[in-house]
Amino acid sequence: MAASPTIVWFRLDLRLADQPALSAAVARGGPLVPVYVLDDAGEGDWPPGGAARWWLHHSLAALAGALRERGSRLVLRRGAAEAQLVRLARETGAGAVAWSRRVEPSAREQQERVTRALAAAGVTALPQDGALLCSPDEVRTGQGGPFQVFTPFWKACLASGAVAAPRAAPRRLPPAAAWPDSLALAELGLLPRPDWAGGLAAAWTPGEAAAAARLRDFLAGSLPGYPRERDRPDRDGTSRLSPHLHFGEISPRQAWRAVHARAQRARSAPAARGAEALLRQLGWREFAHHLLWHFPHTAAAPLRREFADFPWRADAAGLRAWRRGRTGCPLVDAGMRQLWRTGWMHNRARMVVASYLVKDLLLPWQAGARWFWDTLVDADLANNTLGWQWTAGCGADAAPFFRVFNPALQGAKFDPDGAYVRRWVPELADLPAAWIQRPHAAPAGVLAEGGVRPGRDYPRPLVDHAAARQRALRALRELKRS
């Protein structure tokens, strides 16, 4: 008897190569029914934000195209995943649903609802691992608990066994005998209206093929210089793989193997160091997912409970200025405007703008996390949570709260010519490098020459950094006393 159809429920794994859910479905031997279900309610407090929805639209388009090339299709549905999947199983006679596990709290609840609904309908659930190198329950401390410090976590991860070879994409996918109804992609309503996504489209190409090309380009060019260049927002030295990894257009193990292979071929010390540095970044992604799995409350609340009472300020105008890149602090504004325009921000700039919001403005990290969630194409709940709690000093292995970034010094170190600021804050472009990171302190003649009238062409600083730093340290002492 021929095997019944299998539904491949695509989630954050929008690829065909090294796709465990797809492999599991193919292994069952029957026809495949690939589906994507847009289930905003199922994402709880964190449905994808505007930039991520734009990405998702184009990634789904790419996936649908790749499926068509293999004789299949992508069915699109909207609504509660459990209801849609059960309905689709009835429509197609599917006997099983395969998917890739996720670690986000809402996604876990959604998985449980789906599993129950499928069981009730007599359909087999085939959940798979594959979004991570180290499944969260696989690595444990000596005491058997979850890790809370990166380095031992990463060591345990590396020691937990060789990374399996990624699987190639199936050449042909057995089509359904009769295709069920599908929404048109546009009906998902993922594209912004009015269309503000021009900057995103100029900066990015979503989809599995583009992800592979991005990795190839990075390996061909930037890998040896990566350890130093990755810290320079004025250079193009990062991998830019983050949105591709978030949407699963490339698997961490594909990236891992490619980076390793490239470093071995090169047999050069810089390439080897570059490979190690990039893999370490993959490690932070693993660590973030490990933490969100074991501490699901941390997307909203600090991991270190004592920080729940931190005396944050309320300052709507300050928050607004930060969001729009009008704080009067050039490196912060450059980062925030790069984010707004392209849906992405250089990691060094992320640390600086985050430190500025949390410590200079003394605003809650959750407000920053929410803005990043809405504006980043790579918005990922685990990574975003780890990053913000790291900055705010309230997370696992976090920077101590008293570690306050000085934006002008960070600018001098990592954007020494001011090229990054010039690019994203053009009203400062004619200032000399010596003053571009702190125009508020520049002599009047320098400002006049550069065509900058403080408060008119460029905002005066919201806060004086030295004073703001002292205020932040006072707030920390206040917290410690209570």
Add this chain to the structure above:
DNA sequence: TGAAATGTTGGGGCG
């Protein structure tokens, strides 16, 4: 995956 304050050292100018 800081920065500022504070401490130490050592070379050179100078009386």
Add this chain to the structure above:
DNA sequence: ACGCCCCAACATTTC
């Protein structure tokens, strides 16, 4: 030649 001071460079401590 010597002691003294200055200060840059570096190290350590503190937030």
